[in-house]
Amino acid sequence: MRRVLAITVAAVAALTLAAGCDSDDPVADGTAPSVPLSPSPSATTASPEPSAPSSSPSSSPTATAAPRPKKLKSGAKGAEVVALQNRLTELGYWNGKADGKFGGTTQQAVFALQKAAGVGRDGTVGPKTWKALDSGVRPKARSTSGKVVEIDLKRQLLLLVDNGQIAQIFNTSTGSMDYYEQEGQTYLADTPRGKFRVSRQIDGWRNAPLGLLWRPKYFNGGIAVHGAPSVPPYPASHGCARVSVAAMNWMWKNDALPIKTRVWVY
Known part of the structure; x- marks a missing residue:
């Protein structure tokens, strides 16, 4: 043998x-x-x-494997966009359904990722943003128990948190910190820090003195989380926390911010 x-x-x-x-x-x-x-x-x-x-x-x-494009930006279409959308969703950056079209909803999610990663907020997926996607960059929650909406003023992010775990991440635009005039009075466009609760809501457009608010969820007097046609990657509101109209619709549909939900602005 x-x-x-x-x-x-x-x-x-x-x-x-x-x-x-x-x-x-x-x-x-x-x-x-x-x-x-x-x-x-x-x-x-x-x-x-x-x-x-x-x-x-x-x-x-x-x-x-097909080489990864150096950049993806608004208007792009195809399998590369589907892969981008799926990765954003995997990391918790809300961008709706993966449809292969780089539109406004996907750009909002890219803004949020870029804010979390501390890179340029141009809404274009270039080398630094690809790196953030590959390394799985996510913000960290501050709350540890219960359902909380966290609004991070420094990074301009809105987080839906459940028992310390981030469920969804949104681009938001809060108070610009500029002064504005209303009925002869001068006010500062700020979003006060603190802990609050959602106290009232309107299911539709609210024609407020300072502009239109889509399906607002009020948590501090006249300050609300609401949908808006324009949500830039920088502070631009009179004090509210803006999100996209599509994002606000998703929040209502999934009852993500019911009355009495805790809101932590920091």
């Missing part, structure tokens, strides 16, 4: 060298070729088992 096994090993080695491959080289599927050394129990002569197919490019070409 020892003599038969020795002959088999030698034969396999000879076939391997003849095929031009080394036993440590990967094959097309990324695994090292495996050649059994034990002869068949019924064999009467020393004969080697068939060797693994050669991974030579000429005999077994391998598929290569």
Whole structure:
């Protein structure tokens, strides 16, 4: 038996060298070729088992992944956009349904990711934003129990948090900190820090003195989380926390901010 096994090993080695491959080289599927050394129990002569197919490019070409685009921006379409949308959703950046179209909703999610990563907020997915996606950048919640809406003024992010775990992340635009005039009085457009609760809501457009608010959820007097046609990646409101109209519709549909929900502005 020892003599038969020795002959088999030698034969396999000879076939391997003849095929031009080394036993440590990967094959097309990324695994090292495996050649059994034990002869068949019924064999009467020393004969080697068939060797693994050669991974030579000429005999077994391998598929290569399509190169990632250097930049993706609003207006782009296709499989790359679907992959982007799915990754944003995986990380918790709300961007609706993955439809392969880089529109306003996807751009809002990109804004949120860029804010969390501390990179330029241009809404375009370039090298730094790709890196943030690959490394799984996410903000951290401050609350530890219950359902809380956290509004991060420094990073301009709105977070839906459940028992310390972030469920959804939104781009938001809060008070601009500019002064404005209303009925002869001068006010500061700020969003006060503190802990509040959603106290009232309007299911529709509210034509407020300072502009239109879509489906507002009030948590501090006249200050609300509400939908708006324009949600830039910087503070621009009179004090409310703006989100996109699509995001506000999702919040209402999923009862994400019911009355008495805690709101923490910091």
